[in-house]
Amino acid sequence: MAVSKNPISGLNKIFDNRIRLGVMSVLMVNEEVSFNDLKQMLEVTDGNLATHMVTLEENGFIKVHKGFIGRKTNTTYSITKVGQKSFADHLNALENMIKGVR
Amino acid sequence: MAVSKNPISGLNKIFDNRIRLGVMSVLMVNEEVSFNDLKQMLEVTDGNLATHMVTLEENGFIKVHKGFIGRKTNTTYSITKVGQKSFADHLNALENMIKGVR
DNA sequence: TTATTTACTTTGTATTACAAAGTGCTTTTT
């Protein structure tokens, strides 16, 4: 058999993790999402979610907004331009891989 | 914002790893692939590939065939029925997630 | 006043991923 092209070379390592994948896919279609909503959607502990959010932020994929509802803290997240581009690239790589399989 | 459905609940944890994802996608479209071809395609060290192959085998997703070319050992891998079904389910979950994003 | 919520941080553990080196057998090269 001939050796064909590496099917996973276009994937972004940051998005291999399922929780970060989930966060990004939620933020692609929702302008702003709160910490709590993400936590409930993805069914994760808050400590775990917090560390993944830090990873995404450190990579410049998301922005954090620390605000208030009344005088109660309320943190929301949104995707950055870089995040949109990087995630779209990742999804394209995934789709190409899937296309190769079907 | 209302809390929508978990976008990653249908994903299979075994296929989160990029190397296992690559192996499965290669084995979906090729009857039989040798250890060496996989190694070259995915650009991994042999120790690393070997452990991922064991994981896939232990989960019943692939079958190992230890054979010879002449008197030289030759190991090939193929996907199982279970592997096909599980990987197809995973790809469907991925596609649904992508669809939700676009 | 006590309990609860929010959005974390800290701590600790378990799992994972990976490279590198070693192995035993064979073939190829010199």
Added chain:
DNA sequence: AAAAAGCACTTTGTAATACAAAGTAAATAA
């Protein structure tokens, strides 16, 4: 014939990752 190299691993060790659980501080709700 001897040395080098390929095959398909296993072993060893390390570093990174993931995660739960508990702790925290400021605020609100009961």
